[in-house]
Amino acid sequence: MAEVHSRIPPGTPIELWRADEARIGQKNKITRRWARRGTRPVTACDQRTMWAYIFGAICPKKGKGAGLVLPYCDTDAMQQHLAEISIAVDNGSHAILILDQAGWHTTPKLKVPDNMTLLFLPPRSPELNPVENVWQFMRDNWLSNRIFNDYDDIVAHCCGAWNKLVEQPWKIMSIGHRQWAHQS
Numbered sequence: 644m645a646e647v648h649s650r651i652p653p654g655t656p657i658e659l660w661r662a663d664e665a666r667i668g669q670k671n672k673i674t675r676r677w678a679r680r681g682t683r684p685v686t687a688c689d690q691r692t693m694w695a696y697i698f699g700a701i702c703p704k705k706g707k708g709a710g711l712v713l714p715y716c717d718t719d720a721m722q723q724h725l726a727e728i729s730i731a732v733d734n735g736s737h738a739i740l741i742l743d744q745a746g747w748h749t750t751p752k753l754k755v756p757d758n759m760t761l762l763f764l765p766p767r768s769p770e771l772n773p774v775e776n777v778w779q780f781m782r783d784n785w786l787s788n789r790i791f792n793d794y795d796d797i798v799a800h801c802c803g804a805w806n807k808l809v810e811q812p813w814k815i816m817s818i819g820h821r822q823w824a825h826q827s
Contacts, residue, residue, distance in 0.1 A: 647739060647760050656736040660702045660709075660728060661819065663742065663774035664716050667786055667801050668694025695797045697781075697805060698724040699774055700731075700740065703819030706812025707731055712801040714794075721747040722754065729756035743772060773819040780818055781808060 647657070678684040698720060699710040709731035713720045725740075732738040738759045742748050744766055755761055769775050785804035791797045808814060 644739070647737065650760075651737045656733065658702050658732055658736050658738045659704060660700050660732075660738050660740045661742065661772055661774050662698070662700035662724065662728065662740055663772055663778070664745075665697045665699070665778040665781075666694050666716070667697060667782075668692065668791070668797060693791070693794050693797065695794065695801055696720065697778075697801050698727075699777060699805060700724070700728045701774060701777060701815050701819045702731075702738075703773065703816050703821075705733075706815045708805070708809040708815055710805045710809070712798050712805070716747065718747045718750050718752050725753065725756055725759065729759055732758050741772070743769070771821075773821055776818050777808065777815075780814070781805070 644657075651657075696713050696716045697710060698713060698716075699708065701708045709724075709728045711720070711724055711727055713723065728738065728740060736758065739762050740759055741762045741764060744763050747753075748761070749763065753761075764771050781804045785807060786800060789800070791800065
């Protein structure tokens with residue numbers, strides 16, 4: 644953080660963003676559902692293998708989100724995601740984007756926008772990234788226990804779920820808040 648402060652103009656507000664990707668597809672997860680005691684709820688399960696990726700980033704302090712649904716998870720997709728996050732950062736602010744060390748995050752081929760700095764989490768520590776909890780919330784509430792007809796249906800449901808989340812900034816604040824990251 645001190646390095647970032649030394650590179651940006653004094654007094655520039657900093658937004659802490661977190662980012663990750665989730666694969667959503669036809670071979671979908673089955674999640675818990677409430678049912679009357681003694682009964683077993685039935686849900687559909689698809690064995691086909693078409694999918695899409697949600698690239699999502701949240702700023703828990705402000706309840707903001709920036710996301711894309713894309714067919715691939717690679718450097719080009721990450722570049723598009725960085726551009727989308729950059730647009731969502733308040734004018735005059737600088738974003739510190741906290742993310743894991745996936746290859747498409749750390750490649751020198753990425754052109755990081757001027758209003759953003761990437762900060763990488765330690766390896767094998769998904770519990771430090773609250774976007775993992777966002778994916779769980781979205782799956783539990785909007786994306787699991789369903790059959791997707793085709794790729795366009797997957798994209799439509801992913802976009803719908805992401806848009807529902809972004810329309811509820813209090814959910815982003817609740818799911819994404821980490822005491823250790825928001826101490827003054």
